[in-house]
Amino acid sequence: MxxxxxxxxxxxxxxxxxxxxxxxxxxxxITVIHKFDYFGFVPSWVWLGIDAVKAEETCFKLKPIYxxxxxxxxxxxxxxxxxxxxxxxxxxANGGGEASVAYDYLIVxxxxxxxxxxxxxxxxxxxxxxxxxxxTAVKARDAYLxxxxxxxxxxxxxxxxGTGHPLAACQGAAFEYITNIHxxxxxxxIRDKADLVxxxxxxxxxxxxxxxxxVVKQGGRIARGGDLIEDLMExxxxxxxxxxxxxxxxxxKIYWEDFEGNFxxxxxxxAMLIPQSRGVTxxxxxxxxxxxxxQVTNPGGFILADGIYGLSYDELVKTPDxxxxxxxxxxxxxxxxxxxxxxxxxxxxVPHTTKNGTTITPGAPRTGxxxxxxxxxxxxxxIDLVNGRRMTHRERMSEMxxxxxxxxxxxxxxxxxxxxxxxPVVPDHTRYDNKEGRDLFxxxxxxxxxxxxxxxxxxxTFMHKFRGRIGWQLIxx
Amino acid sequence: xxxxxxxxxxxxxxxxxxxxxIVLNLKILKAVDHSKRA
Numbered sequence: 001m002x003x004x005x006x007x008x009x010x011x012x013x014x015x016x017x018x019x020x021x022x023x024x025x026x027x028x029x030i031t032v033i034h035k036f037d038y039f040g041f042v043p044s045w046v047w048l049g050i051d052a053v054k055a056e057e058t059c060f061k062l063k064p065i066y067x068x069x070x071x072x073x074x075x076x077x078x079x080x081x082x083x084x085x086x087x088x089x090x091x092x093a094n095g096g097g098e099a100s101v102a103y104d105y106l107i108v109x110x111x112x113x114x115x116x117x118x119x120x121x122x123x124x125x126x127x128x129x130x131x132x133x134x135x136t137a138v139k140a141r142d143a144y145l146x147x148x149x150x151x152x153x154x155x156x157x158x159x160x161x162g163t164g165h166p167l168a169a170c171q172g173a174a175f176e177y178i179t180n181i182h183x184x185x186x187x188x189x190i191r192d193k194a195d196l197v198x199x200x201x202x203x204x205x206x207x208x209x210x211x212x213x214x215v216v217k218q219g220g221r222i223a224r225g226g227d228l229i230e231d232l233m234e235x236x237x238x239x240x241x242x243x244x245x246x247x248x249x250x251x252x253k254i255y256w257e258d259f260e261g262n263f264x265x266x267x268x269x270x271a272m273l274i275p276q277s278r279g280v281t282x283x284x285x286x287x288x289x290x291x292x293x294x295q296v297t298n299p300g301g302f303i304l305a306d307g308i309y310g311l312s313y314d315e316l317v318k319t320p321d322x323x324x325x326x327x328x329x330x331x332x333x334x335x336x337x338x339x340x341x342x343x344x345x346x347x348x349x350v351p352h353t354t355k356n357g358t359t360i361t362p363g364a365p366r367t368g369x370x371x372x373x374x375x376x377x378x379x380x381x382x383i384d385l386v387n388g389r390r391m392t393h394r395e396r397m398s399e400m401x402x403x404x405x406x407x408x409x410x411x412x413x414x415x416x417x418x419x420x421x422x423x424p425v426v427p428d429h430t431r432y433d434n435k436e437g438r439d440l441f442x443x444x445x446x447x448x449x450x451x452x453x454x455x456x457x458x459x460x461t462f463m464h465k466f467r468g469r470i471g472w473q474l475i476x477x
Numbered sequence: 478x479x480x481x482x483x484x485x486x487x488x489x490x491x492x493x494x495x496x497x498x499i500v501l502n503l504k505i506l507k508a509v510d511h512s513k514r515a
Binding site: 228231399401403416419421423439441442444446447448449450453454476 | 480487488489491493494495497498501502504505506507508509511
């Protein structure tokens with residue numbers, strides 16, 4: 001009987017657990033270890049942050065799902081991994097004490113650890129809000145609703161939304177949040193009481209950490225997807241603070257450095273800034289009890305996989321195969337990383353260092369869709385290995401599709417969303433003979449009501465899938 | 478390239494948006510098909 005342990009039950013871990021449970025659950029031991037007892041649908045937290053959705057609608061309990069899939073569930077926090085002896089130590093929730101979970105195969109799917117400490121003053125425990133976790137999104141909502149009351153009383157408020165670190169990723173979420181705030185304030189009739197500022201470390205609006213999205217327009221012309229985003233921001237009256245890496249936040253101001261190395265500040269009444277992401281926070285120990293984390297993870301805590309690391313950006317652009325394909329750790333072949341937990345070989349956007357030596361570069365985004373795909377690939381490969389076959393599944397981010405739907409309003413009648421379809425996520429100039437290195441038939445940026453329908457469809461079908469309901473396997477990640 | 482007046486009309490037109498909804502789904506499915514075979 002094989003034992004498979006999965007750390008994390010987000011998009012990647014939960015997807016892997018469902019595939020493994022369905023194929024191996026009855027005869028083998030599958031165990032999921034997760035900090036919380038629920039699965040949270042992260043994309044909906046943008047709406048939770050403006051009170052457009054009830055908190056309980058964005059989550060569901062994991063245990064009943066795993067019972068159906070013959071998967072064991074341990075709620076707790078992993079405190080260490082012992083890859084030479086194949087076990088994980090867990091500090092169980094609700095005073096359950098320390099437990100040890102043995103494995104033959106380990107999937108690390110811990111998602112992003114929000115490293116608020118990398119920016120002094122950042123985070124829900126300090127001065128800014130965050131919609132990156134369920135509890136912090138609820139707190140952001142409450143702070144936002146208080147702000148609304150002030151605006152209703154006629155007080156003008158300044159809201160700054162964006163990235164809170166020079167290396168932060170996930171600009172799409174910040175962009176979606178600010179456009180939803182605009183729509184919500186407009187519907188409440190108090191838009192004139194708010195100054196909305198989009199503060200970002202992107203080299204240009206519409207970069208989104210993927211180097212921008214250029215698309216084919218009628219007549220075969222190549223158009224910059226960022227222009228559509230800029231147009232939307234102008235229409236919505238959003239102030240732009242582009243090419244800025246936030247260095248510090250205090251009670252009233254956000255301090256940043258821009259690409260040119262100039263320092264500046266922004267005042268705010270409400271700020272939702274996405275922090276730098278880190279990988280795992282637990283250490284890896286060898287048999288002698290020595291910390292060998294540096295052999296398993298990169299300095300950011302992301303698990304090393306089967307990619308090619310250490311290439312310069314110029315070399316990386318020419319080497320799409322540098323991106324991991326099966327997400328297997330090169331040192332410990334029974335450890336796989338899925339979703340945000342794997343170490344990317346570098347950024348997708350062009351890196352930039354200021355004259356003061358500060359690197360301001362958006363991190364490579366790994367959305368729920370990408371995480372789900374990696375979770376499935378890793379699970380299917382482990383199923384192969386358990387059944388005595390060689391691994392047959394692989395997909396690099398330079399072969400992967402991503403769809404990002406940034407809504408502006410939730411209504412299916414007069415809502416809108418900007419749909420960004422990017423294929424592949426990492427440009428592959430060896431496969432696509434164009435300047436963009438992407439399939440320009442599939443890659444699209446467009447705005448309209450169709451996006452709002454697509455967003456609703458994706459949310460409904462994903463929740464159906466993640467609840468393991470009938471036909472869940474047919475729904476793409 | 479900024480959206481033209483025609484582009485803005487298309488963003489509001491429900492019939493056109495229904496067509497785009499179908500097209501976008503087909504584009505996604507084309508790429509997903511590759512992914513599912515991975």
